[in-house]
Structures are given as structure tokens and as C-alpha cells.
Amino acid sequence: MSKRSTDHTTITIERHFKAPLPRVFNAWAIPEHKQQWFACHGEWKQLDFRLDFRTGGSESNRTASTDGVVHAYEARYVDVVQNERFIYAFDMMLDDVRISVSLATVSFEPEPGGTKMIFVEQVVFLDGYSDNGSRLMGTEIGFDNLRLYVEGDDGRPN
Template identity: 40%
Template sequence: MSQRSVTHATFALERLYPASPARVFNAFADPQAKALWFGGPDEWVKGERTFDFRVGGRETSSGGPVGGQMHAFNCLYQDIVPNERIIYTYDMALDGVRISVSLAIIEIRADGAGTRLVLTEHGAFLDGYDDPAGREHGTGWLLDKLGKSLQADAPAA
């Protein structure tokens, strides 16, 4: 692509989960718990994953539709406060071409018997390969998958 561009955007998504802040935080911090919800559709080919959840640690994940473009997520954890906050920077690539760079802030707060999660993302979408509306939709889809994984993994009463 010869024409270069950057589209800047910020969005915030909020979810209320019927789980404790510790369980919601664990869904990000534990590799097995995160694998239950973080990734593309079930029919996608799963690529390489790495997971180092600590300040300065990196997480990578890749996958894509059979015969289609491979999506790659490359994250660097900037700040972690257990059961309260996760801040990371990440870039996304399609078939090795960087399509965006973002700062994501996840805030986790007790809300009644559950947890309110607020995810705010500040993104730079590069060269027309990605767009803010698509990213917001995809992030919301992942947060909904997180909610389903918390319900499926709920402790017995």
C-alpha cells in the first residue's frame, strides 16, 4: 500500500459480570482461564501463543480462518494491580502487516454481588487496514465471550 494514514480513536466498553473481581481478574491472569475466551471464532485455526502476565511481560496470540489471513496479537503489560487494573499496549497484524497499535486499560470494580469491568482503548489504526468500529465490535464480542466463560466456570452454590 503506497498511501499511508493513521486513524485515531478511543472507545470504552462496560460489562457487569456475576463474578467476584478476583475471578474476573483471574480470567485475564491465568493462561488456561484466558484461553477459554480470548481468541477468534471456534472454527479458526489456532496459531502460536505465549503468555507472561507480569509488568514488562509479553503475550502473543495468532490465528485465523482456514485459508484466510492470520491475525496476530502482540501485547506488552505496562501496569497490573491484582483484582483492580490491567494496562497494556498491543499491536495487531494481518499476515505480518501491522494494522494497529493501541493502549488498553481494564478497570475491575466490585458492583453489588458482581463485578463491573470497564475497558478503554486508545487506538491508532494504520493505513486503512483496520477501523475503530470493527475493533470496538470485536472487543465487545471478546468481552461477551469472557462473560460466558465466567458463567460456565462458576463455582457450585
């Protein structure tokens, strides 16, 4: 029998975008928009993506890394307040192994010249999975892509 364990951590990221709040919020909420920036590894192959962004809705994203490992993300939206915040719970899996379960809150505030976004993820890594900072790094890369997308930069990802 394998050893069961839990390792809890919290990730907090604050970002400031030179884009109006509805544009930043909708980049999360509209499937065609989110697909433009959500991937943190451009060379990975998209296998499946679904988004039903509403309280009680869900999201599914499956990609294959260059070495063939399937990375699966399954989320459920617990609370959505248009242009203010949303809260969601999600699992991350590598192939068929659940590596983490998280609760995330994303909040938005207008500010002069743009939007402030605060992301807080309470994550529990499971059964000895050693993250070594890769969750934070991948999330930061995703938010760099979000910046490029919402600010309309020519270097827009995907």
C-alpha cells in the same frame, strides 16, 4: 511508495459480571483461563498463544481465519495491579502487515452481586486500514465469551 496515514479512535466498553472480582481478573491473568474465552471467532485455528501476565510481561496470540489470513496480536503489559487494573500496549497484524497499535486499560470494581469491568482502548489504525467497526465487534464478542466463562454458564466457549 504507499500512502502513510493514521486514524485514531477510542473504544470504551463497560461490562457487569455476576462473578467475584478475583475470578474475572484471573480470567485475564492465567493463561489456561484466558485461552477459554479470548478468541472472538470459534472457527479460526489457533497457531500460537503465550501469556506472561505481569508488569513488563508480554502476550502473543496468532490465529488463522478460515480464508488463511494470519491474525497476530502482540502485547506488552505496562502496569498490573492485582484485582484492580492493568494497562497494556499491543499491535495487531494481518499476515505481515501491521494494521493498528493500541494502548488499553482494563479496570475492575466489586459491586453488589459481582464485578464491574471497564475497558478503554486508544487505537490508531495505520496506513488506510479501514476497520469499519470490526475491532469493536470483535472485542464485544470476546467479552460475551468472557461473561460465559466467568459466570460458569453451560454455554461456555471453547
